[in-house]
Amino acid sequence: MSLTRLAWANLRAAPLITALNVGLLALGTATIVVLLLLSHQIAETLTRDAEGIDLVLGAKGSPVQLVLSTVYHADIPTGNIPLAEARRWTEDQRVAQAIPLSLGDSARGFRIVGTTPAYPALYDAGLAEGRLWDESLEAVLGAEVALATGLRPGDVLTGSHGLSGMGDRHAESPYRVVGVLSSTGAVVDRLILTGLESVWDIHAGEHHHGHEGDPAAEGGSPGEHPDHESDEEHAHEDDEEPHEGEAEHGHHDAPSLDPRTEAGDDREITAMLVRYASPIAAVSMPRQVNAQSNLQAAAPAFELARLLRIVGLGLDGLRAFALILIASAGFSVFGAMYGALQARRGELAMMRCLGASRMEIMASLLIEGLLLGLAGAALGVLLGHVTVEAVGSVFTAGRGVSLTGAILLSDELLLAAALVLVALIAAAVPAWQAYRTDVSRTLASHA
Amino acid sequence: MTATDPESLALSAASLSYSHGSAGTTALAFPDVTIARGGSCAVVGPSGSGKTTLLHLIAGLLTPRTGSIHVAGRRMDTASQRERDRLRGRLIGIVLQQLRLVASLSALDNLLLAQRLAGHPVSRESAVERLVGLGLGHRLHHRPRALSQGEAQRVAIARATLGRPALLLADEPTSSLDDANAELVLQLLTEQAVEHGAALLIVTHDARIRGRLEQEIGLERVAA
Structure with a gap:
């Protein structure tokens, strides 16, 4: 019975809230993944077309x-x-x-x-x-x-x-x-x-x-x-x-x-x-x-750079939107974890009675945030790729840009890492409060 | 009893006092408590007499202002917080009035978590064996919410005694129960303590406990 299994059990015990949080994290991630894939492939196609033309x-x-x-x-x-x-x-x-x-x-x-x-x-x-x-x-x-x-x-x-x-x-x-x-x-x-x-x-x-x-x-x-x-x-x-x-x-x-x-x-x-x-x-x-x-x-390279800057302005707007999505997902994770902390204070105090250290109590909550972040990132990356692949196969035939969801960009790994970090930060405040919980008072107050 | 070597005792709490909050406030002073290995003791007193505080001091959840606490010969009160957590997991089992089983885990997983947190090797067989021995073989994979009060009590007692602690602490284990159930729980606690070689300390205001354990220590209500 590791702390990870405990965290997993706690997430499964509240399936609706867990699904909501994973869904929100995934939506934000997917939006950014779509943007990354689109801008990368558009830039790649445009650069390829201009290759060898100085x-x-x-x-x-x-x-x-x-x-x-x-x-x-x-x-x-x-x-x-x-x-x-x-x-x-x-x-x-x-x-x-x-x-x-x-x-x-x-x-x-x-x-x-x-x-x-x-x-x-x-x-x-x-x-x-x-x-x-x-x-x-x-x-x-x-x-x-x-x-x-x-x-x-x-x-x-x-x-x-x-x-x-x-x-x-x-x-x-x-x-x-x-x-x-x-x-x-x-x-x-x-x-x-x-x-x-x-x-x-x-x-x-x-x-x-x-x-x-x-x-x-x-x-x-x-x-x-x-x-x-x-x-x-x-x-x-x-x-x-x-x-x-x-x-x-x-x-x-x-x-x-x-x-x-x-x-x-x-x-x-x-x-x-x-x-x-x-x-x-x-x-x-x-x-x-x-x-x-x-x-x-x-010079195509120069004009291309100018063009991409203009395109980039539009993408920046979408990116800001995606960041807002991820931020709200972070707040949602925070809310859920905070609620869970209130509901589980007694349990957590009891875990201290069973010999758990303060670090282990904190870790058990951080792991929950970590799992949410990982699930959200994985689902979001998947969703983004499926979306781009679908868009690519339906809309881009004959338009000069061939889109595929079947490539993985290194930026996506960064994005996934950032998302996991967001979930961890959202869980950090409740985890810190759990760390500082006065076990004696908690056990006495719910008598 | 004063001359006894702490090594041979399950619990020796001497000259304990405790003050809430900042120094200078009136301190609660406690009578000495000494329990031999395998012995039992009831600390009885009205609400507000500091029973729970005494139990938390012994469990290492609070730090006394004066005095010393030895559990199975190990000094608790001067150990670091992390060390106290470790000693508590290894040497002490705790049963509270509120059972506080982890709601998201099955009965069996609650026991496995306790083994993990106490730093004991996790043994699924011994946990299953224990639950089966308490008549909970059909409840292994049920979550606490699905258990009856009596079943949950047994899981909580199994959890507290699984690691063969030297000292089993119980805070008001019977207060909210009817006579029949209070009797069952008291019997179970004493049986389990004996069976697993633990000394038993019960703090309670429940008069039904009186006369049932080897020792009895009375606490007075302190004036605020």
Whole structure:
């Protein structure tokens, strides 16, 4: 008959009050666990999407908007920029990789992104089916797009102007699906990828038709290129030096794509995703771009931090609410323990008669608080995870954040420890009073 | 009796006085109490005569102003509080008018808790045996609330004698009982004390106890 069993028996003897206290503690804990899991996974997803992108070059405007539209594909772009001018900056030796993006169309609610094979490579997206795009108007679907639309290689997809899906349909130039990417958990899962030339062809493309080779080479490492067929425009790419970001040098037979030799190049892209060769570039490059060009340079990490701070304000409010819940649970535990102390004073005095020390009397009450705290913490953590898992499976499909309750964060252990501490503190005052109880007077007064 | 070696006595309380609260208030003075091992004694007096105070002094729950207390040869009054708790658990069994069984524990668990708190090895068999011996075999797993007054009395007495104490203290064990039950409890207390080798000290104002124990010490009501 240990003190723990005694405490357990006392808790079981008042099942309603015990359940109330455990429930209150669990609710507060669960609320915080949900917040922890949500903010962790949102931040993780957002960070993952921006990984490998040190800088975005795009049209002037809001830097948050630029990052949202080109990194997270969640806002409308700030505008277009001349490909030639973007190139001028990305030929810089401070740049290790530059991936052009061209946005503007969507299909079935998913954005169509004109880019190079380096873009899916950025997210380690391999091919689940088919191949990457080779020619204009060939499209490769992100894993979620394929799942949602049921489209497979060989199917046809009609894009429409605008990102909302409400714009004019480009019915005369449908895409041919040639591949499906494997699932990555990143934003690329929800995109339809194609070559830059497709976008140009659809929108302004008469005079550029057929010159798809060069943008595909931009920034992509040769090894990631799709199998080239006998297309003569592709043949020379295999010979090119593996200098990422400086890939134009070998393209003398495609002069119209080199901005330095063709002043009249008016092709536009939406943004260029830049990876620095060295972190030192972060010091000088964004400032130079912003000061010396019509482009805007925005650092996703910086803008992300700003965004998360804004999101964090909302979470702080919820967190305060959860803390109030836990505090009231603490008061409830205190009330219950205090009531129990009054009811059990005689018993506790009798335990002293049986040889219990004052410490043991105090411990028996503290253990009750401890058990309440442990039960509340365990139930709360469980409840929080079940909630997030349920929310994740029901509400987040297709929204870019995949939520799961099946991860355990180290913060949760801290939280559980804090909760147990709250219950212990709530039990401490009654326990201290029990410690100080005058046994003789207690036994005499209830005669 | 004064010349007897404390080692051979279950209880020796000499020249005890006690004052409530701060020093300077009038002290209660008590007659000496000496009980041989296995002996018995009734301390009889009206309410307010300090019977319970005497019992609490002997149990080490109060500290006397003067005098000395030995239980089974161990000095109680000068020991530290923790040491007194230990000695009390090991040497003294206590039965009060209010039984104060732990309400959330079964009869058996009450006995096991007592073993644990007294620092005795917890022996389920001996606890079961004791309850069965008192006719409570069918009540092992009942909580105090489910027991009759007589059954609860027996559990409380079993709890007090389980650790084979040298001294069994009882405070008004019979006062609230009718004649038949008072007789039963008194018999049980004396039987159990004898059976387990404990000296018995009963403090009471119950006249029915008179003449039933080996010794009797009278306390006078003190003027406030």
